[in-house]
Amino acid sequence: MDINNNIEKVLITEDALDKRIAELASQITTDYMEKDLVMICLLKGSISYFAHLCEKITLPIEYEFLRASSYHGATTTGEVKLLHVPTISLKNRHVIIVEDIIDTGLTLAAIQKVIEQMEPASLEITTLLDKPSRRLDYTVIPKYVGFIIPDEFVVGFGLDYDEKYRNLPYIGVLKKEIYKK
Ligand code: 5GP
Numbered sequence: 001m002d003i004n005n006n007i008e009k010v011l012i013t014e015d016a017l018d019k020r021i022a023e024l025a026s027q028i029t030t031d032y033m034e035k036d037l038v039m040i041c042l043l044k045g046s047i048s049y050f051a052h053l054c055e056k057i058t059l060p061i062e063y064e065f066l067r068a069s070s071y072h073g074a075t076t077t078g079e080v081k082l083l084h085v086p087t088i089s090l091k092n093r094h095v096i097i098v099e100d101i102i103d104t105g106l107t108l109a110a111i112q113k114v115i116e117q118m119e120p121a122s123l124e125i126t127t128l129l130d131k132p133s134r135r136l137d138y139t140v141i142p143k144y145v146g147f148i149i150p151d152e153f154v155v156g157f158g159l160d161y162d163e164k165y166r167n168l169p170y171i172g173v174l175k176k177e178i179y180k181k
Helices: 014-031 047-056 106-116 176-180
Strands: 007-012 037-043 062-072 075-084 094-102 122-130 144-148 171-174
Touching: 014 047, 014 122, 014 144, 037 047, 037 106, 047 094, 062 106, 075 106, 094 106, 106 122, 171 176
Parallel strands: 037 062, 037 094, 094 122, 122 144
Antiparallel strands: 007 171, 062 075
16 A cells, blocks of 8 residues: 555645755754754654754754654644653753644643743744644744645644654645545
8 A cells, every 4th residue: 555645635745845944954054053052853743854954954953852742643632741851951052842733832832831941041943834723822933934834634744644644755635535434
């Protein structure tokens, strides 16, 4: 079974992702020149964006990984659970949280609070995708946004449906019948 056959349409191609991520990396490189920068990857969805973005940033950055869960399949429970907290010190350091997609903003709002308590010198958010029409928490303001997308459930480039489709190299919309199985 080829996963590409389960995709109704491609929303963002591999080439477009590459190009936009290079632009954001270059902007971050300029903004954080001479700064002690820690990039935080939110597992699992941000993994592809995080890897592509960080390898294009030409600064000596440090990696950290966090895990929060709020989604089950294609529906949200509205509950945010932090399954990992940072193990390195973020005090007086410049931190960027790398997110795959901001939907309601509830996940990031919870994570933002935890990181703020660790007293970083600065805290910014980058998200590959943004669905502003669905926002419930307005304290989450991403500085570096890849693409603004419509209110559709997307998969690929790290984003899953039922833990699958993360390995698609592009962002796509699943065929309706996949959800109904
Ligand atoms: P929020 O708390 O902003 O509503 O949701 C953020 C998280 O929900 C994302 O990190 C992602 O894991 C998941 N999510 C939100 N929208 C989508 C979507 O369209 N597709 C997928 N695969 N996950 C989504």
